[in-house]
Amino acid sequence: MKLYMFPITRMRRLRSSKFRPLVRETGLDVKDLICPVFVDETITEPREISSMPGYFNIPPEMVADEARCISDLGIPALILFGVPREKDETGTHAYGEDDVIQNAVRAIRNENDDVVVITDLCLCEYTSHGHCGMVNHDTQEILNDPTLEILGKTAVSHARAGADIVAPSGMMDGMIQAIRNALDENGFINTPIMSYAAKYSSVFYGPFREAAKSGFSFGDRSSYQMDPGNSNEALREVELDIEEGADIIMIKPAVPYLDIIYRVKKRFKMPTAAYHVSGEYSMIKAAAANGWLDEKRAIMESLISIKRAGADMILTYFAKDVAKELGK
């Protein structure tokens, strides 16, 4: 007696290990990866970030070698974050000619023309209060417009040092316009902007703040970063940044926001990046350290899901591990 009423559609036919590669819809390639690098002026030896096991802040003297190692693995780009020796109220060490990022970019550029150097463009690593903009301490407000000019100045200082792409991450309104104008006025018409366009106010940035020593002295970032409950708002943010001149747009974090990546890519068809953030790294590391998850497979599955959702490139702390794995 037959147990079924219709002929069976045999989806399993193509799932054999022999056919799988032929019918795989989404691939992960080393060329999709962007590797974050933390350059720290306060250290002389690499310092492991305790909430990011296996990830290190490196001293300025080591940054050129690190860039070489990244490009030798076939990773096309890195993104630089700076930890300055001194922080102050208005983040003046974000844009000095002889400050941490500017020196790091020059050190890489002096001996490596291939790797794409992206600079994170924000003030929170440079301000003593840890916020991404100027602050009115009486009202505890993060001031939008006074911050724009500083961001423009900082972008120009990065480009002057040799940065290939600037990546503003401070979620100030109008920042893309301000930065585009500043770059153009200074002759950097060909420096693209990768905008952290839809950046959520996320708990998953916690470990990064240890690395960048950018924990804030009061409040949180919810007055400028997005509410995790919103997705139509992400489309508006992205649309505005495109109108203002962004060349690449980014969604951040990645795995908890796959729906946003999907909607944004579908609607705007722009070069789209996703930031697999520090907390996403730490979760996998912690579970793997406990023997609860297979680390390699957890990494690969997370990154493939980000690609499947529509991202063209992924900023991830696993970039070097993945490059090694894919190169095998």
Ligand code: PBG
């Ligand atoms: C700076 C910035 C942050 C991250 C990237 N750029 C921190 C923040 O907004 O608090 C987070 C990256 C990560 O968690 O991996 N504004």
